[in-house]
Amino acid sequence: MIVSKPETGMTADALIGDEAALQSLVASWPPGAGLALDTEFIRERTYYPKLCLVQVAAADRLALIDPLAIADPAALRGPLSDPARPKLLHAARQDIEALLPLTGVPLAPVFDTQLAAALLGFASQIGYADLVQQLLGIELAKGHARTDWARRPLSAEQLAYAADDVRYLPELAALLDERLAAADRRGWMAEESAALTDISLYRVEPAAAWRRLKGLERLQPAAQQAMRALARWREQRAMDRDLPRGWVLPDAALLEIAQARPHTREEFSKLTSVPRATADRAGGEILKLLSEQFGVPDEQIADDGARAGPEQLRQLKVLQKRLQAIAGELAIQPEVLATRRDLMALLRGERELPILSGWRRATIGEPLLAAL
Secondary structure, three states: OOOOOOOOOOEEEEEEOOHHHHHHHHHHOOOOOOEEEEEEEEOOOOOOOEEEEEEEEEOOEEEEEOOOOOOOOHHHHHHHHOOOOOEEEOOHHHHHHHHHHHHOOOOOOEEEHHHHHHHOOOOOOOOHHHHHHHHHOOOOOOOOOOOOOOOOOOOHHHHHHHHHHHHOHHHHHHHHHHHHHHOOOHHHHHHHHHHOOOHHHOOOOHHHHHHHOOOHHHOOHHHHHHHHHHHHHHHHHHHHHOOOHHHHOOHHHHHHHHHHOOOOHHHHHOOOOOOHHHHHHHHHHHHHHHHOOOOOOHHHOOOOOOOOOHHHHHHHHHHHHHHHHHHHHHOOOHHHHOOHHHHHHHHOOOOOOHHHOHHHHHHHHHHHHHHO
Protein backbone atom coordinates (compact mmCIF):
# COMPACT_ATOMS: atom_id res chain seq x y z
CA MET A 1 0.00 0.00 0.00
CA ILE A 2 1.43 3.36 -1.05
CA VAL A 3 0.52 6.20 1.30
CA SER A 4 -0.51 9.49 -0.29
CA LYS A 5 1.06 12.72 0.90
CA PRO A 6 -1.30 14.56 3.26
CA GLU A 7 -3.07 17.77 2.48
CA THR A 8 -2.36 20.79 4.64
CA GLY A 9 -4.71 23.08 6.56
CA MET A 10 -6.60 20.36 8.42
CA THR A 11 -9.58 21.70 10.32
CA ALA A 12 -11.20 20.08 13.36
CA ASP A 13 -14.89 19.52 14.01
CA ALA A 14 -16.53 19.68 17.39
CA LEU A 15 -17.55 16.39 18.99
CA ILE A 16 -20.03 14.59 16.72
CA GLY A 17 -22.79 13.07 18.81
CA ASP A 18 -25.79 12.34 16.58
CA GLU A 19 -26.51 10.19 13.54
CA ALA A 20 -27.30 13.09 11.19
CA ALA A 21 -23.98 14.80 11.86
CA LEU A 22 -22.15 11.49 11.45
CA GLN A 23 -23.84 10.78 8.12
CA SER A 24 -22.95 14.28 6.93
CA LEU A 25 -19.34 13.76 7.94
CA VAL A 26 -19.05 10.42 6.15
CA ALA A 27 -20.62 11.91 3.01
CA SER A 28 -17.94 14.62 3.00
CA TRP A 29 -15.08 12.14 2.67
CA PRO A 30 -13.81 11.91 -0.93
CA PRO A 31 -14.17 8.43 -2.46
CA GLY A 32 -11.09 6.34 -1.74
CA ALA A 33 -9.55 8.95 0.56
CA GLY A 34 -7.41 7.48 3.32
CA LEU A 35 -8.66 7.59 6.88
CA ALA A 36 -6.30 8.40 9.75
CA LEU A 37 -7.84 6.64 12.73
CA ASP A 38 -7.48 6.30 16.47
CA THR A 39 -9.83 5.18 19.21
CA GLU A 40 -10.23 5.77 22.91
CA PHE A 41 -11.69 2.91 24.89
CA ILE A 42 -11.75 1.54 28.40
CA ARG A 43 -11.33 -2.05 29.54
CA GLU A 44 -10.00 -1.74 33.06
CA ARG A 45 -13.18 -3.34 34.40
CA THR A 46 -14.17 -5.49 31.41
CA TYR A 47 -12.83 -8.27 29.21
CA TYR A 48 -14.00 -6.61 26.01
CA PRO A 49 -13.00 -3.03 25.18
CA LYS A 50 -15.75 -0.42 25.45
CA LEU A 51 -15.43 2.06 22.57
CA CYS A 52 -15.71 5.64 23.84
CA LEU A 53 -14.33 7.86 21.07
CA VAL A 54 -13.31 7.53 17.42
CA GLN A 55 -10.96 10.08 15.93
CA VAL A 56 -10.87 10.34 12.13
CA ALA A 57 -8.91 12.58 9.78
CA ALA A 58 -9.73 12.46 6.07
CA ALA A 59 -8.42 14.93 3.48
CA ASP A 60 -8.46 18.29 5.27
CA ARG A 61 -11.08 17.46 7.92
CA LEU A 62 -10.58 16.03 11.40
CA ALA A 63 -13.53 14.79 13.41
CA LEU A 64 -14.12 13.32 16.86
CA ILE A 65 -17.03 10.88 16.96
CA ASP A 66 -18.84 9.99 20.18
CA PRO A 67 -20.14 6.40 19.88
CA LEU A 68 -21.63 6.62 23.38
CA ALA A 69 -24.01 9.35 22.24
CA ILE A 70 -24.89 7.91 18.83
CA ALA A 71 -27.51 5.19 19.04
CA ASP A 72 -26.42 3.60 15.75
CA PRO A 73 -22.98 4.57 14.36
CA ALA A 74 -23.51 2.23 11.39
CA ALA A 75 -22.67 5.03 8.96
CA LEU A 76 -19.03 4.38 9.82
CA ARG A 77 -19.18 0.71 8.84
CA GLY A 78 -19.03 1.30 5.09
CA PRO A 79 -15.97 3.57 5.01
CA LEU A 80 -14.11 1.52 7.61
CA SER A 81 -14.78 -1.68 5.67
CA ASP A 82 -14.01 -0.18 2.24
CA PRO A 83 -10.95 -1.99 0.79
CA ALA A 84 -10.30 1.02 -1.43
CA ARG A 85 -9.68 3.28 1.56
CA PRO A 86 -6.27 3.03 3.30
CA LYS A 87 -6.52 3.21 7.08
CA LEU A 88 -3.65 4.89 8.90
CA LEU A 89 -3.16 3.97 12.56
CA HIS A 90 -0.46 3.74 15.18
CA ALA A 91 -0.20 0.46 17.14
CA ALA A 92 -3.26 -0.67 15.24
CA ARG A 93 -4.15 -3.96 16.90
CA GLN A 94 -5.99 -2.56 19.92
CA ASP A 95 -7.90 -0.06 17.77
CA ILE A 96 -8.89 -2.78 15.31
CA GLU A 97 -10.14 -4.89 18.21
CA ALA A 98 -12.11 -1.98 19.69
CA LEU A 99 -13.77 -1.35 16.32
CA LEU A 100 -14.63 -5.01 15.60
CA PRO A 101 -18.17 -4.85 17.03
CA LEU A 102 -18.83 -2.08 14.51
CA THR A 103 -16.92 -3.40 11.49
CA GLY A 104 -17.44 -7.14 11.97
CA VAL A 105 -14.06 -7.83 10.34
CA PRO A 106 -10.58 -6.38 10.92
CA LEU A 107 -9.79 -3.12 9.15
CA ALA A 108 -8.00 -3.40 5.81
CA PRO A 109 -5.85 -2.19 4.23
CA VAL A 110 -3.94 -0.79 7.20
CA PHE A 111 -0.73 1.21 7.41
CA ASP A 112 0.47 0.96 11.01
CA THR A 113 3.07 3.65 11.72
CA GLN A 114 4.44 1.70 14.69
CA LEU A 115 5.02 -1.35 12.50
CA ALA A 116 6.55 0.77 9.76
CA ALA A 117 8.89 2.46 12.24
CA ALA A 118 9.95 -0.92 13.65
CA LEU A 119 10.87 -2.14 10.17
CA LEU A 120 13.08 0.93 9.82
CA GLY A 121 15.02 0.37 13.04
CA PHE A 122 13.06 2.38 15.59
CA ALA A 123 12.16 0.77 18.93
CA SER A 124 9.71 -2.04 18.22
CA GLN A 125 7.02 -0.55 20.49
CA ILE A 126 7.74 3.13 19.93
CA GLY A 127 4.89 5.39 21.02
CA TYR A 128 3.07 7.78 18.74
CA ALA A 129 4.19 10.91 20.60
CA ASP A 130 7.83 9.82 20.52
CA LEU A 131 7.65 9.08 16.81
CA VAL A 132 6.02 12.44 16.06
CA GLN A 133 8.73 14.19 18.06
CA GLN A 134 11.59 12.29 16.41
CA LEU A 135 10.35 12.54 12.82
CA LEU A 136 8.34 15.77 12.76
CA GLY A 137 9.95 17.72 15.60
CA ILE A 138 6.56 18.31 17.25
CA GLU A 139 6.09 17.74 20.96
CA LEU A 140 2.59 16.60 21.82
CA ALA A 141 0.79 17.46 25.03
CA LYS A 142 0.75 14.79 27.70
CA GLY A 143 -1.43 14.09 30.68
CA HIS A 144 -4.57 12.40 29.35
CA ALA A 145 -3.31 8.88 28.69
CA ARG A 146 -5.20 7.62 31.78
CA THR A 147 -8.38 9.58 31.10
CA ASP A 148 -11.71 7.91 31.82
CA TRP A 149 -12.97 8.30 28.25
CA ALA A 150 -16.44 7.05 29.20
CA ARG A 151 -17.10 10.06 31.42
CA ARG A 152 -19.02 12.96 29.90
CA PRO A 153 -18.64 15.78 29.21
CA LEU A 154 -15.12 15.61 27.77
CA SER A 155 -13.08 18.75 28.34
CA ALA A 156 -11.56 20.90 25.60
CA GLU A 157 -8.13 19.67 26.68
CA GLN A 158 -9.20 16.04 26.36
CA LEU A 159 -10.64 16.63 22.91
CA ALA A 160 -7.48 18.44 21.78
CA TYR A 161 -5.36 15.56 23.07
CA ALA A 162 -7.53 13.05 21.20
CA ALA A 163 -7.44 15.09 17.99
CA ASP A 164 -3.64 15.22 18.04
CA ASP A 165 -3.58 11.42 17.95
CA VAL A 166 -4.68 11.54 14.31
CA ARG A 167 -3.68 15.07 13.29
CA TYR A 168 -0.13 14.04 12.38
CA LEU A 169 -0.78 10.47 11.25
CA PRO A 170 -1.02 11.26 7.49
CA GLU A 171 2.26 13.18 7.47
CA LEU A 172 3.93 10.55 9.62
CA ALA A 173 2.71 7.68 7.43
CA ALA A 174 3.82 9.39 4.21
CA LEU A 175 7.31 9.99 5.59
CA LEU A 176 7.66 6.43 6.83
CA ASP A 177 6.38 5.06 3.54
CA GLU A 178 9.06 7.04 1.68
CA ARG A 179 11.72 5.60 3.97
CA LEU A 180 10.39 2.07 3.48
CA ALA A 181 10.63 2.55 -0.27
CA ALA A 182 14.19 3.86 0.01
CA ALA A 183 15.15 0.84 2.16
CA ASP A 184 13.37 -1.56 -0.22
CA ARG A 185 11.13 -2.70 2.65
CA ARG A 186 7.71 -1.85 1.30
CA GLY A 187 7.19 -5.54 0.64
CA TRP A 188 7.94 -6.27 4.29
CA MET A 189 5.35 -3.70 5.32
CA ALA A 190 2.74 -5.14 2.95
CA GLU A 191 3.12 -8.57 4.59
CA GLU A 192 2.95 -7.14 8.10
CA SER A 193 -0.19 -5.19 7.18
CA ALA A 194 -1.88 -8.21 5.61
CA ALA A 195 -1.23 -10.19 8.81
CA LEU A 196 -3.41 -7.71 10.73
CA THR A 197 -6.49 -9.12 9.00
CA ASP A 198 -6.14 -12.40 10.90
CA ILE A 199 -9.18 -12.50 13.19
CA SER A 200 -7.35 -14.76 15.65
CA LEU A 201 -5.23 -11.77 16.68
CA TYR A 202 -8.33 -10.27 18.30
CA ARG A 203 -10.13 -13.36 19.55
CA VAL A 204 -8.51 -15.64 22.12
CA GLU A 205 -9.60 -19.27 22.07
CA PRO A 206 -9.78 -20.42 25.70
CA ALA A 207 -7.92 -23.62 24.83
CA ALA A 208 -5.01 -21.54 23.55
CA ALA A 209 -5.01 -18.99 26.39
CA TRP A 210 -1.95 -20.59 27.97
CA ARG A 211 0.16 -19.31 25.07
CA ARG A 212 -0.13 -15.79 26.49
CA LEU A 213 1.49 -16.82 29.77
CA LYS A 214 5.11 -16.38 30.74
CA GLY A 215 7.17 -18.85 32.73
CA LEU A 216 5.50 -21.99 31.41
CA GLU A 217 8.83 -23.34 30.19
CA ARG A 218 10.15 -23.45 33.75
CA LEU A 219 7.43 -25.81 34.98
CA GLN A 220 7.45 -29.57 35.25
CA PRO A 221 5.15 -31.38 32.74
CA ALA A 222 2.38 -31.96 35.28
CA ALA A 223 2.43 -28.29 36.31
CA GLN A 224 2.39 -27.26 32.64
CA GLN A 225 -0.71 -29.38 32.12
CA ALA A 226 -2.40 -27.80 35.15
CA MET A 227 -1.43 -24.33 33.92
CA ARG A 228 -3.09 -24.95 30.56
CA ALA A 229 -6.30 -26.13 32.20
CA LEU A 230 -6.35 -23.17 34.57
CA ALA A 231 -5.69 -20.68 31.76
CA ARG A 232 -8.55 -22.17 29.73
CA TRP A 233 -10.91 -21.96 32.71
CA ARG A 234 -9.92 -18.37 33.48
CA GLU A 235 -10.29 -17.21 29.87
CA GLN A 236 -13.76 -18.71 29.50
CA ARG A 237 -14.91 -17.28 32.83
CA ALA A 238 -13.55 -13.83 31.94
CA MET A 239 -15.33 -13.91 28.58
CA ASP A 240 -18.62 -15.13 30.03
CA ARG A 241 -18.64 -12.48 32.75
CA ASP A 242 -16.95 -9.70 30.73
CA LEU A 243 -14.28 -9.27 33.40
CA PRO A 244 -10.53 -8.68 33.09
CA ARG A 245 -8.51 -11.90 33.29
CA GLY A 246 -6.63 -10.63 36.32
CA TRP A 247 -9.89 -10.06 38.18
CA VAL A 248 -10.85 -13.69 37.68
CA LEU A 249 -7.42 -14.95 38.72
CA PRO A 250 -4.06 -13.14 38.63
CA ASP A 251 -1.19 -14.68 36.64
CA ALA A 252 0.78 -15.19 39.85
CA ALA A 253 -2.10 -17.23 41.25
CA LEU A 254 -2.25 -19.39 38.13
CA LEU A 255 1.43 -20.17 38.52
CA GLU A 256 1.21 -20.94 42.23
CA ILE A 257 -1.85 -23.19 41.82
CA ALA A 258 -0.24 -25.07 38.93
CA GLN A 259 2.92 -25.66 40.92
CA ALA A 260 1.16 -26.64 44.16
CA ARG A 261 -1.77 -28.56 42.62
CA PRO A 262 -3.74 -28.61 45.88
CA HIS A 263 -6.10 -31.49 46.58
CA THR A 264 -8.23 -30.00 49.36
CA ARG A 265 -9.82 -26.73 50.41
CA GLU A 266 -7.33 -26.53 53.27
CA GLU A 267 -4.35 -26.83 50.92
CA PHE A 268 -5.95 -24.35 48.54
CA SER A 269 -6.49 -21.80 51.32
CA LYS A 270 -2.76 -21.76 52.06
CA LEU A 271 -1.87 -20.38 48.62
CA THR A 272 -0.77 -16.81 49.19
CA SER A 273 -1.36 -15.35 45.73
CA VAL A 274 -5.01 -16.43 45.42
CA PRO A 275 -7.37 -13.64 46.55
CA ARG A 276 -9.58 -14.73 49.43
CA ALA A 277 -12.75 -13.75 47.56
CA THR A 278 -11.69 -15.87 44.59
CA ALA A 279 -10.91 -18.82 46.85
CA ASP A 280 -14.36 -18.59 48.43
CA ARG A 281 -16.18 -18.06 45.15
CA ALA A 282 -14.37 -20.37 42.75
CA GLY A 283 -12.20 -22.64 44.90
CA GLY A 284 -14.50 -25.61 44.36
CA GLU A 285 -14.41 -25.23 40.58
CA ILE A 286 -10.64 -24.96 40.53
CA LEU A 287 -10.15 -27.99 42.78
CA LYS A 288 -12.50 -30.03 40.56
CA LEU A 289 -10.54 -28.90 37.52
CA LEU A 290 -7.28 -30.03 39.10
CA SER A 291 -8.74 -33.32 40.33
CA GLU A 292 -9.39 -34.35 36.73
CA GLN A 293 -5.62 -34.45 36.22
CA PHE A 294 -4.63 -36.29 39.38
CA GLY A 295 -3.76 -39.96 39.27
CA VAL A 296 -1.52 -39.70 36.22
CA PRO A 297 2.15 -40.13 37.16
CA ASP A 298 4.41 -37.28 36.06
CA GLU A 299 6.44 -39.60 33.86
CA GLN A 300 3.32 -40.47 31.87
CA ILE A 301 2.53 -36.84 31.08
CA ALA A 302 4.04 -35.90 27.74
CA ASP A 303 6.58 -33.13 27.96
CA ASP A 304 5.94 -30.84 25.01
CA GLY A 305 9.47 -29.52 25.12
CA ALA A 306 8.51 -26.16 26.58
CA ARG A 307 11.24 -26.57 29.20
CA ALA A 308 14.69 -26.03 27.75
CA GLY A 309 17.40 -28.53 28.64
CA PRO A 310 21.15 -27.76 28.78
CA GLU A 311 21.73 -28.59 25.11
CA GLN A 312 18.78 -26.48 23.97
CA LEU A 313 20.04 -23.57 26.06
CA ARG A 314 23.44 -23.87 24.40
CA GLN A 315 21.83 -23.90 20.96
CA LEU A 316 19.58 -21.00 21.97
CA LYS A 317 22.64 -18.87 22.69
CA VAL A 318 24.02 -19.72 19.25
CA LEU A 319 20.76 -18.66 17.59
CA GLN A 320 20.52 -15.48 19.68
CA LYS A 321 24.05 -14.52 18.67
CA ARG A 322 23.21 -15.06 15.00
CA LEU A 323 20.00 -13.09 15.39
CA GLN A 324 21.85 -10.19 17.00
CA ALA A 325 24.39 -10.14 14.18
CA ILE A 326 21.76 -10.06 11.42
CA ALA A 327 19.72 -7.43 13.25
CA GLY A 328 22.85 -5.31 13.53
CA GLU A 329 23.53 -5.61 9.81
CA LEU A 330 19.96 -4.53 9.03
CA ALA A 331 19.91 -1.80 11.71
CA ILE A 332 16.70 -3.25 13.11
CA GLN A 333 15.70 -4.39 16.58
CA PRO A 334 16.21 -8.18 17.00
CA GLU A 335 12.70 -8.80 18.33
CA VAL A 336 11.25 -7.43 15.09
CA LEU A 337 12.92 -10.31 13.25
CA ALA A 338 12.36 -13.10 15.78
CA THR A 339 11.40 -13.58 19.42
CA ARG A 340 12.81 -15.98 21.98
CA ARG A 341 9.64 -18.02 21.59
CA ASP A 342 10.34 -18.29 17.84
CA LEU A 343 13.86 -19.52 18.55
CA MET A 344 12.67 -22.10 21.07
CA ALA A 345 10.03 -23.37 18.62
CA LEU A 346 12.71 -23.70 15.96
CA LEU A 347 14.86 -25.73 18.35
CA ARG A 348 11.92 -28.03 19.10
CA GLY A 349 11.71 -28.86 15.42
CA GLU A 350 8.65 -26.77 14.58
CA ARG A 351 8.68 -25.48 11.02
CA GLU A 352 5.27 -23.83 10.60
CA LEU A 353 6.57 -20.56 12.00
CA PRO A 354 6.37 -16.88 11.04
CA ILE A 355 10.17 -16.72 10.77
CA LEU A 356 10.05 -19.42 8.10
CA SER A 357 7.55 -17.65 5.87
CA GLY A 358 7.35 -14.42 3.92
CA TRP A 359 10.15 -11.91 4.03
CA ARG A 360 11.47 -13.30 7.31
CA ARG A 361 12.36 -16.68 5.81
CA ALA A 362 15.28 -15.46 3.71
CA THR A 363 16.15 -12.61 6.07
CA ILE A 364 16.38 -14.54 9.32
CA GLY A 365 14.74 -17.99 9.10
CA GLU A 366 17.20 -19.67 6.72
CA PRO A 367 20.28 -18.20 8.44
CA LEU A 368 18.99 -19.52 11.77
CA LEU A 369 18.35 -22.96 10.30
CA ALA A 370 21.88 -22.97 8.94
CA ALA A 371 23.21 -22.14 12.40
CA LEU A 372 21.60 -25.20 14.03
